[in-house]
Structure formats: C-alpha cells, structure tokens
Amino acid sequence: MIRKKPQDEIQEIVSAVSHEGILKANAGTITFFYFQDVEYIKQFLTKSEDVLPKMKHNLGNRVKSFYGNGILFSNGHTWRMQRKLANAAFNRALSHDVIGENAFKLFDLMDYNVENPINIYDMMQRTTIEILGQVAFAYKFGGLDSFETPDIIKSYKYIMDQTENQLHILFPILDKLPLKSNRLYREKMNEFDNFILNIIEQRKKDLFKLNYQNEKQESDNKDLLMSILEMSEKEGIKIDSHELRDNLVNFFIAGHDTTSLNISVSIYHLAKYPEMQKKARDEVIAIVGNRLRIPTAEQVKELKYVNAIIKESLRTHPPLAVLIPRQPNDYIQVGPYIIPPKSYNCVNIWHVHHDPKLWKNPNKYDPERFLNGEKRHPFAWIPFSGGPRNCAGQNFSLMEQRVLMAMILLKYEWTLPENSIHKEKFYLDSNFLLKPKDLSVEIQFKRRI
Numbered sequence: 001m002i003r004k005k006p007q008d009e010i011q012e013i014v015s016a017v018s019h020e021g022i023l024k025a026n027a028g029t030i031t032f033f034y035f036q037d038v039e040y041i042k043q044f045l046t047k048s049e050d051v052l053p054k055m056k057h058n059l060g061n062r063v064k065s066f067y068g069n070g071i072l073f074s075n076g077h078t079w080r081m082q083r084k085l086a087n088a089a090f091n092r093a094l095s096h097d098v099i100g101e102n103a104f105k106l107f108d109l110m111d112y113n114v115e116n117p118i119n120i121y122d123m124m125q126r127t128t129i130e131i132l133g134q135v136a137f138a139y140k141f142g143g144l145d146s147f148e149t150p151d152i153i154k155s156y157k158y159i160m161d162q163t164e165n166q167l168h169i170l171f172p173i174l175d176k177l178p179l180k181s182n183r184l185y186r187e188k189m190n191e192f193d194n195f196i197l198n199i200i201e202q203r204k205k206d207l208f209k210l211n212y213q214n215e216k217q218e219s220d221n222k223d224l225l226m227s228i229l230e231m232s233e234k235e236g237i238k239i240d241s242h243e244l245r246d247n248l249v250n251f252f253i254a255g256h257d258t259t260s261l262n263i264s265v266s267i268y269h270l271a272k273y274p275e276m277q278k279k280a281r282d283e284v285i286a287i288v289g290n291r292l293r294i295p296t297a298e299q300v301k302e303l304k305y306v307n308a309i310i311k312e313s314l315r316t317h318p319p320l321a322v323l324i325p326r327q328p329n330d331y332i333q334v335g336p337y338i339i340p341p342k343s344y345n346c347v348n349i350w351h352v353h354h355d356p357k358l359w360k361n362p363n364k365y366d367p368e369r370f371l372n373g374e375k376r377h378p379f380a381w382i383p384f385s386g387g388p389r390n391c392a393g394q395n396f397s398l399m400e401q402r403v404l405m406a407m408i409l410l411k412y413e414w415t416l417p418e419n420s421i422h423k424e425k426f427y428l429d430s431n432f433l434l435k436p437k438d439l440s441v442e443i444q445f446k447r448r449i
C-alpha cells in the first residue's frame, strides 16, 4: 500500500539506497535515484507518461535554446501530439535506396584514402547526417562529397559541442556575460535556425502547391517533415514552424551520434575478431550475393548474424547509458519503494546491460548470445529504452545500420591498426551521449570489390 505522509515516503526511498536495485547520488543540492534492477526498471518505464514526465530542463540555457520544446523533453499534451505525428511519419516505409545511395558515396570518399587508416566514426557521422538530412527534410548537405565539412554541419557540431559545455551548465550566469563565445554561439544558432526554418517554409509551400494542383500522391517514401505536415493537416493537429523546427532538431540530436557510435562499435569489434568479420561477410554474400548492391528489405531481415552484431554492440556500448531523468507528479510505487514527487529518477541502461545476473560473461563481446535462444528478462536489453517514451526512431536506425553494415562488409575487409588508441578496449568519452575517445576510431580498410 502506498503511504502518503511525505516524511515516510522520503525515508522509504532513502533507505532504498542500501539495496541493490536503486542507487542514490547527489549533484549539488539535487538528489538523483538511479534504477539498476531490471524488474524495477520495467515497472518504472511502463508507467504512463502522465505519471512520470521527463524532468524540466535544467541542463543549461544552451540546451534549452537548441532543443527547444521538442519531443525529447516535452511532456503532456504537447508530447502526445508530437509523438503521434512522429510515429506516423516513421511508420512510412523509409527508403532503403536513400541509405544505399549514401553508402556508395561513402565508399567513393573512403577509396580516396583507403591506403591509410580511416576514422570510421567521422565517416559514420558524415553518412548518418547525410541520410538524416534526406530522410528528415529531403535535403542534401554534401558531407560525403569531399573531406571538407559543409559550413552548416560545422555550425551544428559547434552548437552541439557548446550545449555540452559543463561550465555553462553549472554556472548559467556565464550565458549572460558579453563573452566572445556567447556571441559566436548566438550567431551559429541563428544561422542554423534560419536554415531549418527556410526549409520548413519551402516544404509548406510545396504542400500547398500539391493540394492546390490536386496532385497529392500517396507515396510511402516521403520525408519526415512532409509526412508531419500532411498528417497535421489531415488530423487537424496545429503545429507551428518553431515547433516543427524543435522536433527536426530533436530528431538530429537523437538520431545522429547514437547510430554513428553503434556502427563504429560494430566495425571495431569485427576488426578485433576477424572470425566474426568473416562469418558476417559470408552471411551477407550468401543472402545478397558477392556483388556490391543495396540489399532489399527481405534480404536485410534474413541477416541474422549481422543483426546479432548490431544488438551486441548496443548491449555492450549503449549510446545513451543513462536516460533523461523523470520527475513524478505524485508518489509512485516501484517494487517495495515509494518514490516522492519531483524527485529525479534515472534509469541506468549501462548497468542492466552489464549485469551478471542477466548476462553470462557480460564483459565479453559475443553476438551469439542473441542467436542461441537464451531466455532473458524483457527489459534486459533496453538500448532504445522501453514503455511509452521509447525511441521513436528505433526501426529506422536498425534498418540503417543493417543496410550500411551489409554494404561495408561486401565492399571492404578491415583490421585494427597496431597503434590504435583502442587497442585494449573501445574507450569512451562520456557525456549526455557516449562518444569514442578523441572522437576517433581508426581502422585500416582494404577494398575487396
């Protein structure tokens, strides 16, 4: 039974820290509870979004201004509308061709320098951002045309870097000072916002023209922005240009570094374990053929071993190791514990994915564990979170990774250079989203096709 006297509630959760399932940590004046036990996590994440909203922004003004009121941090009615539109947009079959065509461009770029080690993380960032530009709003950034980074991507990266500046998060007063860095941040933000808002206005005009000319065609492969505009019109859901901007930015933040990291982790492990690389390549050749081409949706589904590699990388190196904290509106019960309202509650994905009670040899990289029919708790593997606020781009990301991995396996063989900074293990720099140490994963590729 849930008791209601606040002092009792706090006692209950504070005493919980001595148990294994929940950890307590203090950051300044704020107390965080970290959920580690898989059963508590299941109960926690499957609660309705109304009961367990995401915390109000307190990650600094820069995060606030860049993320805006997009889907990652929104709550209540706004979130429900955004999620409805996002689900509908992502459910449209997203074209394999966009992914495959960008893989061909990636290979052209890599072939320029294939005699030397290549930073595959950089290559994957270029590729995923290029694919996202086309999938999100039918825009080609040109990041795979040469090793030069397009200006707008440089601005995006600068802004992302600045949102993670710990000094500005801890001392928001710094944002108000007449610093050169503040001026530059505002300039880059304006440039990026204008870029996205112009695209939105253009797509609105395109939709108006199509409606006017009655030329609307039911096609599956529409970009996310066009799908959202059409859906909001059809369902009478009002969404203005700034809210659209916030959501498109949120898709970029959520979908770009995460997918780049996981493909890099997979390629790294296949370099370390050549027998796994051979097994994966043999599978692709058996299903797709020994010619460089874009695999079909049916072929991709059959790539069981490649899929197991992707899943194992997401287990060992979940790109979002700890979820954005949730702040309950009221007392909630999780297992034997009662959580007080407004407390900060985090789910520790990293812990669950490395828990020896859930995984045999948790520190071993072993894709076979996803193929041998081992039974495990439904929340033992949660790289995309779970419950109503799970990842909206999960299916898209998995499809993107499968297509890219299959094509890279056909095109190249690869090894880890002797002097790799990741010789011992894949070192991470931790932040909100995990990244490889020094943003670098150098791999020596050799063309095979």
Ligand code: HEM
Pocket: 071, 072, 073, 083, 086, 250, 251, 252, 254, 255, 256, 258, 259, 262, 318, 319, 320, 322, 323, 324, 325, 383, 384, 385, 388, 389, 390, 391, 392, 393, 394, 396, 397
């Ligand atoms: C390996 C790739 C990815 C991983 C591991 C991942 C993981 C996650 C996780 C853990 C969350 C929950 C965040 C939280 O509650 O704190 C999330 C949310 C989200 N992700 Fe992903 N993600 C990936 C790729 C993508 C892609 C490609 C997109 C879109 C292009 C995307 C869009 C979203 C969105 C919109 C949300 C917010 C959902 C909501 O709050 O309703 N993600 N993702």
